[in-house]
Amino acid sequence: MTFVSQIRGTRKAQEFGDKQIISSYSSRMRSQMVDPRNGSSVTKFVLVGFEQSSPSTRALFFALFLALYSLAMAMNGLVIFITWTDPSINSPMYFFLGHLSFLDVCFINTTIPQMLIHLVIKNHSLSFASCLTQMYLVFGVGEAECILLAFMAYDRYVAICHPLSYAQIMSWHVCMRLVSTAWFFGLISGILLDYMTFRGPFCRDNHIENFFCEAPIVITLSCGDPQFSLKMIFADAIVVLLSPVVLIVISYARILASILSRASSSGRGKTFSTCTSHLTVVTFFYTSAMFSYVNPRSTHGPDKDKPFSLLYTIITPMCNPIIYSFRNKEMKGAMVRALGRTSLAQAESV
Known part of the structure; x- marks a missing residue:
């Protein structure tokens, strides 16, 4: 009887222990799976990015990316x-070119420094507030650049x-108003898009298949x-993307008509050369942005999203000043003068 009682007691203890384990697991699951009506259980996101790459590939x-980031900062800062x-x-x-470079500096600093840190450390998490702030800056600065x-x-x-009539139409007062308009609509639209992205509760997977908080990916994680x-x-x-494209197309259609109506072929080439830099920048920026935000999400995937995200977050901001400076004699002359003044100042200080 003593042996049987011990066996029964052991079985009861095992059953009690199993119940405790099940109860503990259930409570943890209930704490993680929150009713969408009550709030969000996600307090941070994990940026997968290049996490699955080997250490040598990440290095x-x-x-x-550090070289591209340094080049982009140096070139845009010089412009x-x-x-x-x-x-x-x-x-x-x-004046517009200087503000474009300033927007590019703001844009690359919202995503690339964080990506560089995540390539070095193992912790790829990002707080909920940081993700929200980063997305707002990407939206606001990106849309201001489009405009x-x-x-x-x-x-x-x-x-x-x-x-x-150029000096009268494009006065400094008008230029300031145009730049302010771009910033205003970009920052206001960023608030709306941030709200639309984070309006729902998050109690599902918190892994973002990219190196920054991109809105379409984050929305799919909502409950x-x-x-x-x-x-x-x-x-x-x-x-935001197609309306400026319409204005760009109309402007260049009229420019093309004006160029073709000129008798001198050399005059045509000189006039159109001032527009090719801008057209190149527009093509780079709009192609990548439209793929990321206008294409249906069913056609996307981590392997497709990351290259286009890299294109408009670091490649385009790096190429903008290079394209403008290489195709513009006045910019090249100004850069030479600026670098000459810097070298002379350093020599005098020594």
């Missing part, structure tokens, strides 16, 4: 310095098609129905 990526200090290029075109590129096309149209938010972001992308 290679770190060296490559900002030149356009804001050199009186010889004191014109609306270079500014359209205003730059309009500036080229006025300069080529109405040269006698609620993501279709409404995705449709709103899609509609905003159509308005």
